[in-house]
Amino acid sequence: MWTFYYAPNTISLATLIALEAAGAPYQITRLDFSANEQRSAGYLKINPKGRAPSLALGDGTILTETPALLAFIAQSFPQARLAPADPVGFAKAQEFNAYLCATVHVAHSHRIRGARWANEEASFEDMRRKVPQSVREAFQVIEDHYLQGPWVLGEAWSICDAYLYTLSQWLEADGVDPGAVPRVADHRARMGELPAVRAALAKERA
Amino acid sequence: MWTFYYAPNTISLATLIALEAAGAPYQITRLDFSANEQRSAGYLKINPKGRAPSLALGDGTILTETPALLAFIAQSFPQARLAPADPVGFAKAQEFNAYLCATVHVAHSHRIRGARWANEEASFEDMRRKVPQSVREAFQVIEDHYLQGPWVLGEAWSICDAYLYTLSQWLEADGVDPGAVPRVADHRARMGELPAVRAALAKERA
Numbered sequence: 233m234w235t236f237y238y239a240p241n242t243i244s245l246a247t248l249i250a251l252e253a254a255g256a257p258y259q260i261t262r263l264d265f266s267a268n269e270q271r272s273a274g275y276l277k278i279n280p281k282g283r284a285p286s287l288a289l290g291d292g293t294i295l296t297e298t299p300a301l302l303a304f305i306a307q308s309f310p311q312a313r314l315a316p317a318d319p320v321g322f323a324k325a326q327e328f329n330a331y332l333c334a335t336v337h338v339a340h341s342h343r344i345r346g347a348r349w350a351n352e353e354a355s356f357e358d359m360r361r362k363v364p365q366s367v368r369e370a371f372q373v374i375e376d377h378y379l380q381g382p383w384v385l386g387e388a389w390s391i392c393d394a395y396l397y398t399l400s401q402w403l404e405a406d407g408v409d410p411g412a413v414p415r416v417a418d419h420r421a422r423m424g425e426l427p428a429v430r431a432a433l434a435k436e437r438a
Numbered sequence: 439m440w441t442f443y444y445a446p447n448t449i450s451l452a453t454l455i456a457l458e459a460a461g462a463p464y465q466i467t468r469l470d471f472s473a474n475e476q477r478s479a480g481y482l483k484i485n486p487k488g489r490a491p492s493l494a495l496g497d498g499t500i501l502t503e504t505p506a507l508l509a510f511i512a513q514s515f516p517q518a519r520l521a522p523a524d525p526v527g528f529a530k531a532q533e534f535n536a537y538l539c540a541t542v543h544v545a546h547s548h549r550i551r552g553a554r555w556a557n558e559e560a561s562f563e564d565m566r567r568k569v570p571q572s573v574r575e576a577f578q579v580i581e582d583h584y585l586q587g588p589w590v591l592g593e594a595w596s597i598c599d600a601y602l603y604t605l606s607q608w609l610e611a612d613g614v615d616p617g618a619v620p621r622v623a624d625h626r627a628r629m630g631e632l633p634a635v636r637a638a639l640a641k642e643r644a
Contacts, residue, residue, distance in 0.1 A: 280579060280582065280583045281537070281541075281579055289526070293526060293530075295526075295529050295530070295533055296533055296537075297532070297533045297536035297537055297540075298536070299505065299532060299536045300529050300530075300532035300533040300535075300536050301529075303528075303529065303532055304525055304526070304528075304529035304532070307525040307528070307529075308525055319510055319513040319514055320495070320499060320501075320510070322509075322510075322513070323501050323506050323507075323509065323510035323513075324499075324501070324506075326503070326505060326506035326509055326510070327501055327502055327503045327506040329506075330503035330504070330505045330506050330536075330539060331487070331502075331503055333536060333539060333540045334503075334539045334540040334543070334544060335487075337540065338540060338544050338555075339554075339555070342555045342556075348545075348572060349544075349545070349548045349555070349565055349568055349572060350548075350561065350564040350565050350568050351564055351567070351568055352560075352561075352564045354558075354560060354561070354564075355556065355558075355560070355561040355564040355565065358556040358557055358558045358560075358561040359555055359556050359561065361557070362555055362556050362557055366554060366555060373486060373487055376486065377486045
């Protein structure tokens with residue numbers, strides 16, 4: 233049995249959706265970010281980076297990092313068809329996920345995690361002021377070039393959709409009008425109706 | 439024939455090393471960052487993100503993002519054994535590469551790319567002052583937990599080594615004493631002797 237360490241309202245949701253869509257057998261352990269539990273001694277033994285999420289496979293193996301977890305779940309449950317199996321199709325999925333991880337998520341993180349990259353309150357304020365622009369520009373690239381429709385990779389739903397959905401939930405909080413990226417907003421609305429997404433949200437909020 | 443679009447002294451080197459190690463047939467097209475060629479109309483048609491590197495497969499397919507490119511090259515040339523083939527081993531490689539992409543590289547980028555995330559010169563200066571600490575801390579996690587030795591994933595050399603080597607070349611410029619992370623420094627020295635690395639550096643500098 234796998235154990236998934238997660239925190240509500242974080243990027244953990246993308247992996248939770250993939251676990252649900254795969255029909256994976258797993259249990260969940262919730263981390264309380266308000267109590268800084270992700271930096272506790274116990275959790276640092278599981279994930280020395282002190283971040284969520286982590287997936288423990290039950291044999292001592294711990295996996296972290298959302299793009300790695302999503303691809304691993306897809307490869308572990310091929311019958312669920314959560315990612316293209318051919319190398320080029322798989323690479324397109326990975327390309328999309330890497331962009332979400334290193335550009336979209338990082339732009340978002342400057343609203344609340346400025347202390348990772350600077351020390352002064354004035355810098356944090358400057359970063360927060362820029363987030364609506366940097367996040368909108370990052371989503372605009374997706375809107376214009378990478379959301380093939382109806383799903384990210386075209387006709388087949390994939391791990392990329394779970395990941396995009398999770399980040400697009402934060403648009404308003406990041407000061408971006410979803411109307412500025414209507415295809416992303418439409419994708420978000422359709423995602424919210426899927427059983428795997430509903431199940432993941434219910435687990436997260438339980 | 440593949441075409442690899444790259445810029446010298448950038449993260450492109452990781453993929454160039456992988457292409458050399460795979461024995462892939464490819465030609466290279468150099469982008470002049472000093473002339474902002476990565477933002478030219480011609481290149482934006484290839485990569486709308488305006489970043490390097492990009493790999494054109496010759497059939498109209500363009501792939502971008504270093505973690506995606508590295509995994510794609512490994513999967514396209516399985517006989518070169520550039521990544522574990524089993525899902526757990528592959529996931530450990532991907533986990534490492536995602537950390538380099540979204541944490542290590544992003545920490546580094548705050549020295550010279552602050553305008554992505556803020557607007558004020560004072561903020562850029564604050565970011566630059568923090569880079570020696572944030573980059574060192576990011577490498578310390580690798581030093582302590584993720585560099586199994588002798589190579590990143592243990593006995594077998596992999597795409598992770600090409601990626602780590604590329605980022606570790608920037609330690610001094612980022613204000614980090616390589617002596618603070620001696621296992622990373624030793625890895626860098628051993629990497630510099632490999633034929634694929636020498637060939638990639640020669641192509642980059644040609």
